[in-house]
Amino acid sequence: MLALKSFALYLIASAASVTALPAALHPFLKPPGASRGPCPGLNILANHGFLPRDGKGLTLPILQQALSDAYNFSPDFTATVFAIQSNPVTGIAVPFALEDLKKHVPFVVEHDASISRNDFATSRSGDNYSYNRTLFANSLQYVRDLGFTELNSTAMAHIRHLRETQSEMYNPQFSYGRLSVNPDGSLVVDPSMPEFFALGEAAFILDLFGSNNGLADSDTSMAQIAWMFTTESFPSGYKPPAVQATLTTALARAAEIKGQLASLPPIPKDVAAKYWNTDFSKKLALQLGGSLLDMS
Numbered sequence: 001m002l003a004l005k006s007f008a009l010y011l012i013a014s015a016a017s018v019t020a021l022p023a024a025l026h027p028f029l030k031p032p033g034a035s036r037g038p039c040p041g042l043n044i045l046a047n048h049g050f051l052p053r054d055g056k057g058l059t060l061p062i063l064q065q066a067l068s069d070a071y072n073f074s075p076d077f078t079a080t081v082f083a084i085q086s087n088p089v090t091g092i093a094v095p096f097a098l099e100d101l102k103k104h105v106p107f108v109v110e111h112d113a114s115i116s117r118n119d120f121a122t123s124r125s126g127d128n129y130s131y132n133r134t135l136f137a138n139s140l141q142y143v144r145d146l147g148f149t150e151l152n153s154t155a156m157a158h159i160r161h162l163r164e165t166q167s168e169m170y171n172p173q174f175s176y177g178r179l180s181v182n183p184d185g186s187l188v189v190d191p192s193m194p195e196f197f198a199l200g201e202a203a204f205i206l207d208l209f210g211s212n213n214g215l216a217d218s219d220t221s222m223a224q225i226a227w228m229f230t231t232e233s234f235p236s237g238y239k240p241p242a243v244q245a246t247l248t249t250a251l252a253r254a255a256e257i258k259g260q261l262a263s264l265p266p267i268p269k270d271v272a273a274k275y276w277n278t279d280f281s282k283k284l285a286l287q288l289g290g291s292l293l294d295m296s
């Protein structure tokens with residue numbers, strides 16, 4: 001517990017010592033009453049004015065321009081994510097606001113076992129979209145204790161494994177279809193399965209903010225990532241990757257992480273419990289009939 005506290009302090013200290021480097025035309029500015037949601041990647045774009053700073057009125061052309069300018073995402077790729085997110089089945093109407101993305105029903109992108117947000121069922125007032133520093137620090141501490149000093153696809157697979165294990169243990173309403181990998185290493189694509197998005201998000205972090213700042217696996221500074229999640233601002237020295245991200249590249253990177261995840265042995269319950277969240281969430285899990293008592 002002491003190690004965890006000191007790591008949380010380390011995160012704050014390192015975040016404070018890293019300087020954000022937004023483009024001159026895109027200074028950080030978050031107006032009062034601005035809408036922000038569960039996606040740190042989009043929150044950053046609103047904070048830096050690539051998206052409307054109030055986080056509202058979002059349409060496909062606005063997102064395509066912003067994601068292309070700031071992250072070098074292909075417009076087709078953005079259109080695919082957008083189409084999955086906003087359609088008559090999900091009921092997320094266009095234009096939407098960033099907070100609308102918190103909607104937690106089947107077939108939306110929002111999912112359980114996030115690395116920096118609570119599950120809908122085991123959070124105070126169903127807050128599944130605000131950044132949770134404790135939860136995120138736990139995730140990073142877990143891989144630090146496994147010996148990782150930076151994030152790469154292996155570390156990210158461990159974090160995803162931890163968060164899935166924790167949600168299985170604590171959240172009796174955990175709903176999280178898992179994907180499989182074909183013999184040739186490609187991913188079995190099923191956008192109805194939340195793991196599909198969770199793996200993609202993990203890949204985004206490594207590809208955008210890793211030292212290669214491209215589409216190859218690379219070491220990614222934990223301090224930079226802590227900065228990005230905590231302040232919802234670009235890490236120091238950030239520039240858009242030279243290589244464009246497409247649906248194909250994103251699937252390949254997600255499959256890479258999934259392949260690593262699938263080879264990991266189960267995490268003992270007492271270990272997963274050590275790195276889990278808050279007393280409040282534990283109490284709530286108990287009220288919901290979770291298996292907390294199994295874990296001592």
Ligand code: HEM
Pocket residue numbers: 038039040041042063067071073078081082085101102109110111112113114115116117197201202204205208
């Ligand atoms: C049209 C484009 C996008 C949409 C509609 C979208 C939507 C979402 C939603 C709904 C979530 C919540 C999932 C959860 O429950 O954890 C999420 C999470 C996330 N998004 Fe996005 N996103 C988009 C693009 C991006 C981009 C370009 C990045 C790049 C940085 C990004 C990074 C992330 C990350 C890292 C998470 C995981 C947060 C966590 O696990 O705590 N997203 N996104």
